Amino acid sequence: MALKYELSKVEVWDGNMAASHALRQAQVDVVAAYPITPSTPIVQNYGKFLSDGYIDGEFVMVESEHAAMSACVGAGAAGGRVATATSSQGFALMVEVLYQASGMRIPLVLNLVNRALAAPLNVNGDHSDMYLSRDTGWISLCAYNPQEAYDFNLMAFKIAEDLRVRIPVIVNQDGFICSHTAQNVAPLSDEEAYEFIGEYKQKNAMLDFSKPITYGAQAEEDWHFEHKAQLHHDLMNSHVVIEEVFDLFAKKTGRKYNIVEKYDMDDAEVVIVALGTTVETARVAAKKIREEGIKAGVVSLRTLRPFPYKLVAEALKDVKAIAMLDRSSPAGAMGMLFNEVGVAVLQNSTKKPILSNYIYGLGGRDMTQENLLQIYRDLDANAKANKLTHPTQQFIGLRGKKMAFN
Amino acid sequence: MKGWNEFEIGSVLFPFNEDGVQAQGKMREERSYTENSSRSASVAHWRVQKPVHNHDHCINCFFCWVYCPDSSILAKDDQMSGVDYVHCKGCGVCVSVCPTNPKSLLMFDENEANEEALKQWPQKEEKQK
Numbered sequence: 380m381a382l383k384y385e386l387s388k389v390e391v392w393d394g395n396m397a398a399s400h401a402l403r404q405a406q407v408d409v410v411a412a413y414p415i416t417p418s419t420p421i422v423q424n425y426g427k428f429l430s431d432g433y434i435d436g437e438f439v440m441v442e443s444e445h446a447a448m449s450a451c452v453g454a455g456a457a458g459g460r461v462a463t464a465t466s467s468q469g470f471a472l473m474v475e476v477l478y479q480a481s482g483m484r485i486p487l488v489l490n491l492v493n494r495a496l497a498a499p500l501n502v503n504g505d506h507s508d509m510y511l512s513r514d515t516g517w518i519s520l521c522a523y524n525p526q527e528a529y530d531f532n533l534m535a536f537k538i539a540e541d542l543r544v545r546i547p548v549i550v551n552q553d554g555f556i557c558s559h560t561a562q563n564v565a566p567l568s569d570e571e572a573y574e575f576i577g578e579y580k581q582k583n584a585m586l587d588f589s590k591p592i593t594y595g596a597q598a599e600e601d602w603h604f605e606h607k608a609q610l611h612h613d614l615m616n617s618h619v620v621i622e623e624v625f626d627l628f629a630k631k632t633g634r635k636y637n638i639v640e641k642y643d644m645d646d647a648e649v650v651i652v653a654l655g656t657t658v659e660t661a662r663v664a665a666k667k668i669r670e671e672g673i674k675a676g677v678v679s680l681r682t683l684r685p686f687p688y689k690l691v692a693e694a695l696k697d698v699k700a701i702a703m704l705d706r707s708s709p710a711g712a713m714g715m716l717f718n719e720v721g722v723a724v725l726q727n728s729t730k731k732p733i734l735s736n737y738i739y740g741l742g743g744r745d746m747t748q749e750n751l752l753q754i755y756r757d758l759d760a761n762a763k764a765n766k767l768t769h770p771t772q773q774f775i776g777l778r779g780k781k782m783a784f785n
Numbered sequence: 786m787k788g789w790n791e792f793e794i795g796s797v798l799f800p801f802n803e804d805g806v807q808a809q810g811k812m813r814e815e816r817s818y819t820e821n822s823s824r825s826a827s828v829a830h831w832r833v834q835k836p837v838h839n840h841d842h843c844i845n846c847f848f849c850w851v852y853c854p855d856s857s858i859l860a861k862d863d864q865m866s867g868v869d870y871v872h873c874k875g876c877g878v879c880v881s882v883c884p885t886n887p888k889s890l891l892m893f894d895e896n897e898a899n900e901e902a903l904k905q906w907p908q909k910e911e912k913q914k
Contacts, residue, residue, distance in 0.1 A: 482796060483796065484794045591799070605792065
């Protein structure tokens with residue numbers, strides 16, 4: 380029996396410590412991990428909790444991230460509650476196994492502390508690995524600060540393990556800006572947290588000898604399509620459960636999350652759509668630019684997958700100009716948010732707002748207030764002219780000659 | 786044919802109709818397999834060479850049984866009884882690990898009849914001094 384961990388009403392935690400405590404409180408059966416910057420402290424803290432007697436589960440040391448996720452899939456199929464953490468290159472190495480986890484419908488929780496992908500080698504935060512996860516069939520949640528990293532970890536287990544969902548969940552937080560920046564975090568007590576998440580409900584556990592199961596069987600052209608379609612269908616419908624869990628969490632803690640978060644959107648005409656820690660910076664910029672008479676707002680997402688097309692369109696239906704901020708190299712296209720938010724808006728709204736795409740903050744480059752104010756001024760010019768007054772895709776905070784496309 | 790919404794989630798297969806513990810106690814020929822298990826579905830169509838088993842040389846060490854990645858080595862009453870050609874992919878691992886001299890399992894062309902293969906079996910190799 381694990382020792383009881385006494386928590387204060389408010390703890391000073393960084394995003395990693397917040398995630399570690401959430402994993403401890405969820406009483407995870409197996410954590411298999413190969414630590415990588417900036418997610419290292421998540422499993423480091425977890426290992427310390429284990430050695431100090433606060434955890435009953437197993438900690439499996441493996442030889443790579445690929446092996447870490449493989450061990451997690453094995454333990455999950457066997458019938459355990461399982462979690463791990465990773466970043467960047469490690470996540471890229473895991474990706475092959477992520478498809479196994481979602482295809483086998485194993486409710487894993489993965490903390491993805493977002494970091495740039497090499498080359499050049501870089502340990503700082505951007506969303507390259509988050510974007511790499513988009514087609515893996517996992518639910519992808521976005522936290523913007525340490526409190527949310529904690530809250531979303533608790534909710535991730537509840538969402539993943541719901542029998543209507545049974546899909547693994549990634550909890551994203553920004554490398555260093557969130558993962559290594561300590562803030563006040565209001566945790567639940569161990570009992571409250573575990574009560575919220577609930578006992579793990581097994582489904583088709585491989586170690587149930589009375590009903591043996593084959594996992595990972597081959598299905599060629601005759602059945603593969605149907606299985607993938609089923610996963611897609613259940614992912615697209617998982618927002619129902621996600622909203623339920625958000626509501627339950629709000630009842631328990633008073634902290635209400637929405638799949639699409641709106642800031643100052645009542646009368647907004649020009650809007651920034653962003654993910655991660657930049658959302659909070661953009662909210663400050665929106666407030667500041669309103670002093671110049673520009674009606675600015677911020678829309679941000681809590682679920683990258685399933686992508687909330689209708690809710691995004693609903694949030695943006697009355698605006699004149701929108702900027703999608705992508706913190707990942709677009710690598711030969713418009714940024715992902717531009718593409719997905721753009722489609723959502725064009726398919727579901729009657730008005731046709733002016734859309735633009737900003738690439739920013741790669742490899743940990745700062746996104747400053749000045750950058751954001753400049754984007755709002757650009758948007759205001761677009762709204763007044765009712766057309767794009769600059770190229771569709773621009774790069775903010777990039778040294779050298781101005782770069783833009785289309 | 787089933788549609789996408791008629792599957793158990795996770796593309797899992799249930800091998801047995803009856804209780805699993807009971808089924809494990811029976812010989813594989815006597816178990817009742819589910820229709821959806823891969824027991825009767827051939828997954829061997831990409832095999833180009835097949836392993837042939839020769840009873841005369843086999844010492845029933847079961848190395849082949851341990852190493853076979855597709856559980857395709859058949860055994861009955863503690864005796865090796867051949868290869869399950871419905872599931873064998875022809876990888877040749879069983880032949881590699883077979884310790885007898887000459888080997889009790891050898892790879893032959895897929896189209897060769899097993900009786901013909903057995904007639905061509907090599908003689909014991911003398912140890913080189």
